[in-house]
Amino acid sequence: MKPFEYRSPADAAAAVRSVAGNPAAVFLGGGTNLVDHLKLGVAAPDLVVHVADLLPAGIEELDGGTLRIGAGVRNSDLAADRRVRERFPVLSQALLSGASGQLRNMATTGGNPLQRTRCVYFQDVTTPCNKRQPGSGCSAVGGWTRHHAVLGASEHCLAVHPSDMAVAMAALDARVRVLGPDGERTIPFTGLHRLPAGTPERDTVLEHGDLITAIDLPPLPLARRSAYRKVRDRASYAFALVSVAAAVEVRDGVITDARVAFGGVAHVPWRAHRAERVLRGAPATEETYRAAADAELADARPADGPDGGNAFKIPLLRRTLAATLRGLVREDAR
Amino acid sequence: MSEITVHVDGTPRRLTVDTRTTLLDALRERLGVTSPKKGCDHGQCGACTVLSGGRRVLSCLTLAVTQDGARVVTAEGLAAHDRPDGERPAGGQRSDDDGLHPVQRAFVDCDAFQCGYCTPGQVVSAVGMLDEFARGWPSAVTEGTRPPRLDRAEVAERMSGNLCRCAAYVNIVPAVQRAAAESGTAAPGAGVAE
Numbered sequence: 047m048k049p050f051e052y053r054s055p056a057d058a059a060a061a062v063r064s065v066a067g068n069p070a071a072v073f074l075g076g077g078t079n080l081v082d083h084l085k086l087g088v089a090a091p092d093l094v095v096h097v098a099d100l101l102p103a104g105i106e107e108l109d110g111g112t113l114r115i116g117a118g119v120r121n122s123d124l125a126a127d128r129r130v131r132e133r134f135p136v137l138s139q140a141l142l143s144g145a146s147g148q149l150r151n152m153a154t155t156g157g158n159p160l161q162r163t164r165c166v167y168f169q170d171v172t173t174p175c176n177k178r179q180p181g182s183g184c185s186a187v188g189g190w191t192r193h194h195a196v197l198g199a200s201e202h203c204l205a206v207h208p209s210d211m212a213v214a215m216a217a218l219d220a221r222v223r224v225l226g227p228d229g230e231r232t233i234p235f236t237g238l239h240r241l242p243a244g245t246p247e248r249d250t251v252l253e254h255g256d257l258i259t260a261i262d263l264p265p266l267p268l269a270r271r272s273a274y275r276k277v278r279d280r281a282s283y284a285f286a287l288v289s290v291a292a293a294v295e296v297r298d299g300v301i302t303d304a305r306v307a308f309g310g311v312a313h314v315p316w317r318a319h320r321a322e323r324v325l326r327g328a329p330a331t332e333e334t335y336r337a338a339a340d341a342e343l344a345d346a347r348p349a350d351g352p353d354g355g356n357a358f359k360i361p362l363l364r365r366t367l368a369a370t371l372r373g374l375v376r377e378d379a380r
Numbered sequence: 381m382s383e384i385t386v387h388v389d390g391t392p393r394r395l396t397v398d399t400r401t402t403l404l405d406a407l408r409e410r411l412g413v414t415s416p417k418k419g420c421d422h423g424q425c426g427a428c429t430v431l432s433g434g435r436r437v438l439s440c441l442t443l444a445v446t447q448d449g450a451r452v453v454t455a456e457g458l459a460a461h462d463r464p465d466g467e468r469p470a471g472g473q474r475s476d477d478d479g480l481h482p483v484q485r486a487f488v489d490c491d492a493f494q495c496g497y498c499t500p501g502q503v504v505s506a507v508g509m510l511d512e513f514a515r516g517w518p519s520a521v522t523e524g525t526r527p528p529r530l531d532r533a534e535v536a537e538r539m540s541g542n543l544c545r546c547a548a549y550v551n552i553v554p555a556v557q558r559a560a561a562e563s564g565t566a567a568p569g570a571g572v573a574e
Contacts, residue, residue, distance in 0.1 A: 052399040146541020282540035
């Protein structure tokens with residue numbers, strides 16, 4: 047591991063100044079991903095600026111009902127929060143389906159969306175990877191792709207975003223509060239991550255020195271009927287092959303409103319706007335669920351690989367979407 | 381290099397560490413506290429689990445410099461009768477006459493290990509998990525917002541961050557349930573998180 051300087055500044059503004067002033071500086075949150083990358087050689091910063099203990103660690107209810115989640119709130123505290131469990135069960139379930147009890151106690155709200163892909167080639171510094179080393183090539187193209195993207199990938203990168211929390215946040219119209227060298231701004235959660243295109247080294251739209259200080263959840267009454275369904279290779283403590291975050295409002299057997307996002311299938315937490323458009327105003331039937339999946343997956347492209355590739359993700363995602371919606375509609379009827 | 385003080389199992393330990401040193405390496409290689417084990421060293425096995433500030437965390441993914449002033453409890457410290465700082469053992473439970481924490485006693489009684497390498501991490505994780513459960517924290521298998529029973533599925537899910545290559549799970553689950561029952565945390569409604 048390359049030597050680095052460590053700083054633990056007093057406040058967020060000082061932390062932003064420290065990182066912005068050094069191109070080889072990084073923020074350290076809970077450390078569950080970055081410390082591993084330091085060991086693997088995936089990250090080799092000159093300066094590590096610890097922010098987990100200086101960021102807000104509380105969940106505040108603003109006038110108008112928005113929940114402001116401090117970036118220092120640990121994943122376990124967020125998942126257990128009574129307001130989150132009642133108003134946004136999809137978020138609590140997504141958090142609890144990720145990682146382990148120990149890791150959730152460490153991981154922060156601000157750090158979770160910024161974790162890097164678990165693509166094996168990205169994590170192995172002996173293999174080419176455009177995300178780790180721009181221009182070196184993508185080892186997943188023609189390589190093992192079981193855990194790779196079927197939506198929005200490019201010839202330069204097949205990686206998927208690994209977060210479960212981010213999938214729920216994308217479905218819930220969350221907003222990200224960012225402190226940068228030039229001050230504060232707010233961006234929609236669905237605009238935080240970016241598709242790989244020709245620059246997969248950039249996971250998000252954040253600039254160097256930008257620090258997430260909070261994530262806002264505006265009131266969303268239909269989210270009381272929401273769920274996260276995750277499919278993976280073992281029952282717990284594994285990343286998603288595919289996942290679905292969904293919220294629906296049903297009246298007289300008709301879906302009057304819906305929010306849907308997919309995980310494990312794209313470089314971003316994939317907000318399924320096309321599926322939502324099909325669902326709104328349609329009867330809550332199997333035909334509708336199929337049509338919603340058809341609409342969203344029309345452009346899905348599986349990747350080949352010696353492991354059989356990842357074409358299985360498309361039918362798996364269809365069934366997972368249908369199962370999630372079916373469960374929510376039943377719940378709504380109770 | 382950074383000078384830090386970490387309270388380890390109730391004793392303040394002052395040391396100078398390279399910024400790259402993990403808490404796990406500081407404990408094992410610098411302080412001689414070897415109950416936290418190095419399994420994978422990448423946050424995938426749970427063998428290095430310790431309590432920091434009363435919460436279970438992975439010491440292999442924690443930089444020691446971030447723990448300046450922290451109170452760290454390892455499997456060795458769980459059983460302490462009388463700690464120099466007068467604190468009760470982590471988990472709020474008293475150790476028995478053998479000097480074992482109730483979770484350790486339950487692991488022995490239920491034969492909840494074979495080779496034992498993962499056991500200190502399992503035990504610390506179980507202590508942290510039972511505290512989380514008592515506070516009403518849900519898990520991925522908890523239905524709705526009512527407090528669950530600590531059944532097999534709940535224990536397995538909540539302990540999924542601790543792998544056992546001997547696959548002693550069949551006895552680890554009952555050991556955790558026994559410790560929970562004896563400490564009164566197994567009852568539904570034991571606590572509700574706000």
